[in-house]
Amino acid sequence: MIAWSSVTLDNLYIQDEADKAQQQGCISPETREAIRQAHPVKLYMPNIFTRVGLFILTCIVIAFSIGFMTLLSISADGGWTGFxxxxxxxxxxxxAALEFGIHEKKSYRSGINESLLWSAIGLILTGVIIENYDIPPTAIALLIFGLTFLATLRYADMVCAAAAFLSLLAVIYIRLAGPTDTWLPMFMMAPSLLMYLVATVLVKRKALRHYSNCLTLLQILSLITLYLTGNYYVVRETYSIAYDMTFEPGQRIPGESFFWTFTVMIPLVYLFLGTRKKDAILLRTGLILVAMIVFTIRHYHSIMPLETAMVIGGLIMTGGAWALIRYLHPPKHGFTYLASDEPGMADKLKVESLIIAQTFTPATGPADPGSPNFGGGSGGGGGASGDF
Amino acid sequence: MNIDTFSKLQKEGLISDEEMQRITHTENTRLFSLHWEIKTVLYLGVLLLSGGLGILVYKNIDTIGHQVILLFIALLCIGCYAYCFRHRPPFSREKSESPNAFYDYALLLGGLTFVTFIGYLQYQYTAFGTAYGLATFIPMVVLFATAYYFDHLGILSMAITNFAAWLGIAITPMQILSQNDFENNALIYTGVALGIGLVVLAELSEKRDFKKHFAFTYRNFGVHIFFIASMAGMIIFENYYGYWFLLIAGGVYLTWLRAFRDRSFYFVLVAVLYGYFALSTFLAHLIFNHLDETIYLAFMYMIVSTVGVIILLINLNKKIKQ
Structure with a gap:
């Protein structure tokens, strides 16, 4: 199913683990070298700069190739069918190029892969949808789901996994959203909750270890969609857009108090559960969603002028953070403020997937090393380690 | 670390029992780090607080008065610098470790407030009159001195940006293309000279062994400014595009050599991409302008050449890794 050999991916994981263990001083460099020898990885995995460069260049090649073919077809006059x-x-x-690159050149997360895969999906979709006004929305959503789901299975691509989940939600929404239905938000919550529970179970399955990144992303996304389906702002706006219900300011929507409770409680529940279970995904998603609480409340009730709210909020956050640092100074209850001594921690906690989940755009922005990156610690600005 | 993975490795005889014990111990005693979360909250809090206070001051400027604000900024700046003087590590020509995380931020705040102070003074009271150069020259000198004295790369970046501003160029990454008027010939020459100057500074830092770790920052700014300015020159001075191309080719060659010596893939990539862009522009001038029916040719060129660059990059990546 997955495009790369399972052994190679396992070896890649083992090498990463060995690197971490060595950096923490648990194993000697010789041991690490022995592990690398015993579990070789023959994949083409360029560094981040090359990756970004290759991604952009491949996109250019694809765009110009299509342009060239279109130019040729204009003279042949094939009309829309030809296009x-x-x-x-x-x-x-x-x-074909993607499969060739993977099989012959062992290309893995090289920038070329992503570019080819996303372009292929985009091209098929454009080819089907363009100038074709008869397709029902469900069919389009189902098509996106089918393509991205297959792509996720074969290439374990995180963006595809996210797109598959969102298109599936879209299918459910389009099917359910009949005439005025006050229970719609409740029905929409079920698939998100289900997705989270399923992903949480599956991410621990050994058979699915190569998809763990995708599943982690799905956990984060489903937590967010679960919250959004019950968020007061989202519900109210959906009602007024999709059902032409006009609400006067101050007019109550059906189930008003339930949605308000939901809006305020869910992020706190995430935070609570995240702290209890020491689950970084719940904790961080909860933190992000706290901002949603503030936004939702302020959108309907302007209690105080913006700047006062900012000052008070800033004071609470700064003070709270300061107090927490103080409180955790000798670590308590298994929590610490000290940076994790495991260098790969950022990987493990899936910062990448968090960022993707927040922005929903492929992470292709060139990491411009010219921007002053005012780091703390030893004052590393400008990405200036100089050894890439 | 995954215990299962390591116990498998242990069974294979790749790690010793003692190492396995160490791994299990580390894994079992590891604490859950809230570092990232707390830092984010702290950062957002400071952002909100300063934003809110800024708006408050702005709305109440009539009752507060400019002098009070200036005084406040000055006090903040002096406070930051005083703290840094007290805690600074002894000066050395090498990289010196900062005593704590707060020190870096204090220094940064000190530098920022100093720039703000001078800017405010000039804007509100035109303290330097029409000698606009002074309003950027003074912060530049202070920032360079701070960067070298306290050893801070962030401040160094600010100083370089200020240096360019003094010369009349915007070089912050977001503005380098949007804020500069490339029709202005003098600006192009200044840019080329500034780029070369910064690269020379980088070389000097390394040769003289004086703050060696600053070299990357200098070189990074210098290379980009040089290439962007000379690229603009090649496009604007159409009649002399050949000379500009030679200049860029020389720059690409030197960057390339240096990058290979340092095994820095970043600069190899920079050299390849700028070189490719320059070569394409050059060919466009040389060939495509003199032919009819060039659109097919141009498309073919783009496709083939880009594939060529991709293959080149892949091979270079392998070459540098060895």
């Missing part, structure tokens, strides 16, 4: 055929053909070429 459609070109797009689908280009998508197939992309997939």
């Amino acid at each position: 459609r055929a070109i797009l689908i053909f280009a998508a197939l070429l992309c997939i």
